[in-house]
Amino acid sequence: MLRSIVVFLCLYTLCNGCKFMNIIHYDSYKGTPISDKEYKEYIKKNNTFWCVNDIQPCDPNEWRRIDGSCNNLKHPTYGAMHTPLVKVLPSVYDAGYEPRKAKDGADLPLPRYLRTSLLLEGKVPDQMLTQLATNLLTFISSEVTSVQDTINYVLWKPYCCEPRGKADRSCTPNKIPNDDPVHRFSSIRCLNLTRPESFQSMGCVRNDTTPDRILSSTSTLDLSTLYGGNLDMLKKMARTFQNGLLKTEIEEGREWPPSTKSKTDICLQNQKPAETRCHSTPEVGSNSLFAVNLFVIWFWRNHNFIAKSLAKVNPCWDDDQLFYAARDVNIAIYLQISFYELLPILMGRKNMIMNNLISKLSGFRDLYNDKILPQQSIEMAAVLRWFHTMQEGSLKMYDVDGTYLKAFPVVNLTLRTGFLAVDNNIDYLTQGSFRQPCGKADYIVDPDIAEVGLGTLQQAFDIPTSDLTKHRYFGFQPYVKYLEYCNRQKYESFEDLLDVMDPERVEMLRDRYNHIEDIDLMAGIWLEKHVRGGRIPSTLFCLITEQLGRTIASDRHWYERQDRPHAFTLQQLLEIRKATISRLICDVGDKVTQIQPKGFLRAGPGNEMCSCNSIRSIDFNAWADPQCVVNKRNK
Numbered sequence: 171m172l173r174s175i176v177v178f179l180c181l182y183t184l185c186n187g188c189k190f191m192n193i194i195h196y197d198s199y200k201g202t203p204i205s206d207k208e209y210k211e212y213i214k215k216n217n218t219f220w221c222v223n224d225i226q227p228c229d230p231n232e233w234r235r236i237d238g239s240c241n242n243l244k245h246p247t248y249g250a251m252h253t254p255l256v257k258v259l260p261s262v263y264d265a266g267y268e269p270r271k272a273k274d275g276a277d278l279p280l281p282r283y284l285r286t287s288l289l290l291e292g293k294v295p296d297q298m299l300t301q302l303a304t305n306l307l308t309f310i311s312s313e314v315t316s317v318q319d320t321i322n323y324v325l326w327k328p329y330c331c332e333p334r335g336k337a338d339r340s341c342t343p344n345k346i347p348n349d350d351p352v353h354r355f356s357s358i359r360c361l362n363l364t365r366p367e368s369f370q371s372m373g374c375v376r377n378d379t380t381p382d383r384i385l386s387s388t389s390t391l392d393l394s395t396l397y398g399g400n401l402d403m404l405k406k407m408a409r410t411f412q413n414g415l416l417k418t419e420i421e422e423g424r425e426w427p428p429s430t431k432s433k434t435d436i437c438l439q440n441q442k443p444a445e446t447r448c449h450s451t452p453e454v455g456s457n458s459l460f461a462v463n464l465f466v467i468w469f470w471r472n473h474n475f476i477a478k479s480l481a482k483v484n485p486c487w488d489d490d491q492l493f494y495a496a497r498d499v500n501i502a503i504y505l506q507i508s509f510y511e512l513l514p515i516l517m518g519r520k521n522m523i524m525n526n527l528i529s530k531l532s533g534f535r536d537l538y539n540d541k542i543l544p545q546q547s548i549e550m551a552a553v554l555r556w557f558h559t560m561q562e563g564s565l566k567m568y569d570v571d572g573t574y575l576k577a578f579p580v581v582n583l584t585l586r587t588g589f590l591a592v593d594n595n596i597d598y599l600t601q602g603s604f605r606q607p608c609g610k611a612d613y614i615v616d617p618d619i620a621e622v623g624l625g626t627l628q629q630a631f632d633i634p635t636s637d638l639t640k641h642r643y644f645g646f647q648p649y650v651k652y653l654e655y656c657n658r659q660k661y662e663s664f665e666d667l668l669d670v671m672d673p674e675r676v677e678m679l680r681d682r683y684n685h686i687e688d689i690d691l692m693a694g695i696w697l698e699k700h701v702r703g704g705r706i707p708s709t710l711f712c713l714i715t716e717q718l719g720r721t722i723a724s725d726r727h728w729y730e731r732q733d734r735p736h737a738f739t740l741q742q743l744l745e746i747r748k749a750t751i752s753r754l755i756c757d758v759g760d761k762v763t764q765i766q767p768k769g770f771l772r773a774g775p776g777n778e779m780c781s782c783n784s785i786r787s788i789d790f791n792a793w794a795d796p797q798c799v800v801n802k803r804n805k
């Protein structure tokens with residue numbers, strides 16, 4: 171006995187030492203190890219944060235790492251933060267990496283003019299989908315977007331619309347024309363925006379090369395908005411180191427992620443003194459948008475719900491095993507709901523099966539290919555923002571019986587976690603999420619999204635305009651080049667677009683752009699017809715399909731694989747298949763006792779509200795570890 175403790179201690183200290191010695195510094199951009207000399211250069215320039223990934227040697231049998239590294243054993247950095255994105259099509263720029271010009275050499279039309287004249291403002295309720303659909307989509311997007319650019323123009327460089335901004339190359343504000351339909355009545359002629367950060371702008375790569383954007387999250391879908399992308403942060407901020415649980419706080423009977431203790435926090439829109447809550451999770455973006463906030467709270471609680479359920483069936487598991495198993499199940503539930511429940515409604519179930527994004531059968535499936543690196547495409551993260559057009563600007567609140575109480579503008583809730591924790595707001599907003607419809611996908615955007623955007627943080631902000639502008643700075647090729655990529659045919663004249671758009675929309679584009687090759691990717695997607703069998707524009711469908719195919723094939727830890735470290739058994743996978751959004755909300759939503767079984771769809775005939783008791787749940791007995799039984803017997 172004593173001997174084994176001594177051996178254990180030796181191994182432990184030895185291994186701690188060797189691990190420390192063995193950290194390898196990688197060039198974030200190239201993904202290759204760097205020398206000590208190169209490393210010291212980066213320290214001197216103070217850009218190790220962006221330019222270097224510190225990675226411990228990979229162990230092929232370990233759990234999915236928090237920082238996303240070692241997903242691909244041959245290329246350990248891919249999957250981690252601060253690594254490059256894939257470009258579906260090579261980027262195109264004008265001289266000096268400025269946005270490309272029109273075919274005739276002139277500047278492309280002003281983005282704000284294009285937005286106000288192509289994407290109209292209004293509110294049309296969807297007859298089928300609830301707010302939960304757009305809320306989860308927003309959460310999924312938050313997993314793959316890089317928030318540093320928004321922080322940049324709101325906090326770091328808030329002067330882009332002032333004279334000072336003219337001299338700063340990173341300022342790329344949007345001009346508002348004098349005859350603007352809204353701002354002709356105001357004095358605002360400029361909307362803040364900064365140039366997207368890149369390996370070049372951060373000083374990792376020579377700045378006379380084509381800009382390559384830096385991903386600021388992990389590149390797989392792994393709930394990094396919750397767990398973060400850095401092991402030390404997770405340990406410090408989130409883990410209790412008991413029974414696999416995440417830290418929580420109870421306030422007025424509700425369970426929350428831990429709050430920040432510092433006086434200055436990121437919840438800039440909290441209305442003090444009443445609203446004080448602001449979350450301190452490993453990923454600061456958790457406080458950002460209302461929808462992200464809501465899902466972070468739900469998945470945070472769900473982690474602990476799972477950990478407790480696993481501990482009940484496996485009393486012999488230690489903290490680490492419970493933590494990593496709970497995280498693995500949490501991610502699997504998230505992916506199951508996203509891929510098998512939400513996306514089929516939007517992309518079409520048959521389309522997804524045909525493209526191998528989901529399986530017709532419920533058993534294992536394995537599409538892993540270690541030649542495909544775990545990366546995000548820059549295009550998908552960018553075009554996902556089309557979903558803003560389905561967002562409803564005013565959140566309706568209901569009591570638990572479904573009585574309507576009041577509405578609140580969603581843009582006022584950005585960086586305002588405190589609002590959720592007062593006046594029972596989170597209860598009422600949770601009810602609203604499955605009772606209120608989202609906006610219809612119909613070439614119309616909610617006025618709050620298009621004119622207010624960031625609430626009190628900016629005087630005025632137009633989210634879709636800013637999206638379109640950023641695409642130009644990303645160097646996206648013209649819309650028709652993506653059409654050619656997706657549909658494998660040539661588009662040479664405006665008439666050719668009649669294939670993918672209604673005639674009046676082709677005419678709208680012809681009025682705004684001189685040449686078919688001038689059309690911006692986002693503008694084309696705004697006006698496109700929807701994919702057959704689905705509810706989203708066909709080029710958006712194509713770019714999502716391209717990326718999700720990569721996401722599945724490149725993720726060694728993908729939950730449907732039989733051959734992965736700590737893989738589910740078939741019985742466990744079949745339990746995961748039972749996950750639904752409605753069950754999740756019954757388990758972790760505030761005061762939810764009744765809901766419709768298909769939570770992304772509005773309640774109605776065939777989908778009537780029912781008690782949570784009649785919505786099937788995961789049976790954690792499938793996780794019973796024979797090891798625990800043996801140990802018990804030996805005692």
Ligand SMILES: *[C@@H]1O[C@H](CO)[C@@H](O)[C@H](O)[C@H]1NC(C)=O
Pocket residue numbers: 216217219
């Ligand atoms: C070094 O970089 C970090 C992160 O980018 C920044 O927060 C810090 O202020 C920088 N320090 C100096 C001395 O420039």
Ligand SMILES: *[C@@H]1O[C@H](CO)[C@@H](O)[C@H](O)[C@H]1NC(C)=O
Pocket residue numbers: 266267377378
């Ligand atoms: C590249 O860096 C130099 C030196 O910092 C700077 O003067 C120049 O404007 C930069 N060029 C670009 C394209 O960012």
Ligand SMILES: *[C@@H]1O[C@H](CO)[C@@H](O)[C@H](O)[C@H]1NC(C)=O
Pocket residue numbers: 578579582622625626
């Ligand atoms: C939302 O914010 C705007 C300022 O952007 C403010 O005028 C308005 O009163 C706020 N609405 C509510 C309901 O608080």
Ligand SMILES: *[C@@H]1O[C@H](CO)[C@@H](O)[C@H](O)[C@H]1NC(C)=O
Pocket residue numbers: 323324325328329330331358360361362627628629630631
């Ligand atoms: C630009 O940003 C600053 C700082 O965030 C803000 O005060 C100002 O209102 C913004 N300008 C506009 C036109 O929104």
